[in-house]
Amino acid sequence: MTxxxxxxxxxxxxxxxxxxxxxxxxxxxxxxxxxxxxxxGLYVDIVSGEPLFASSAKFHSGCGWPSFSKPIVTENVKEMRDTTLGMTRIEVRSAHGDSHLGHVFNDGPRDMGGLRYCINSASLRFIPRAEMAAEGYAAYLDQVEEG
Structure with missing residues (x-):
């Protein structure tokens, strides 16, 4: 898939x-x-459709945005230094769509690796597990828990 x-x-x-x-x-x-x-299911870039995060890596952080412990395909997520708003953060962008997704922080659950990818819902499209194969994402079914 391109x-x-x-x-x-x-x-x-x-x-x-x-x-x-x-x-x-x-x-x-x-x-x-x-x-x-x-x-x-699977969360993909709303612009390019590239797979970004699996529901199995999603957790409730209480921060007000969807939070994930890791990308489903590391190469599809770019991390860049962001010094806007008077602070230094790590911005997260999709690699192929160049969409701004959110930021990554090191305050995630330790048992999930310690990272919190804090992502805007507006940058994502959710594909339910039952529809992943039909939409061309069957290769990621083993990384998404059963419903």
Whole structure:
């Protein structure tokens, strides 16, 4: 499968999805569709479709945004130094779509590796486990728990 940012994909984004992914925005905490979403499946970049996070790596952090302990494909997630807002953080972007996803912090659950990928729901599309094969993501089924 090929993953890329296309004019068609950008045109299909809502204003909030565009603001977050293309203008490095942040959705308000506790407002995103996936903050309290824990169904089995795969989270992909809303722009490119590249696989980013599995539901098996998702945890409730209480921060107001979906939190994951690790990417499903490390190469699909770029980490970059971010010094905006008067602080130093690590920004997380999709590798193929170049979408702003959120930030990664080292305060995640120790038993899951200690990282917390704090991700905007607006940058994600969720694919339920039952639909993963039909949408071309069968290779990741073994990394998603049964429903």
């Amino acid at each position: 993953y890329a940012k296309t004019p068609k994909a950008l045109a299909s984004l809502t204003p909030e999805q565009f603001r977050v992914t293309q203008e490095n925005g942040t959705e308000r905490p506790y407002t995103g569709a996936y903050d309290d979403h824990f169904a089995p």
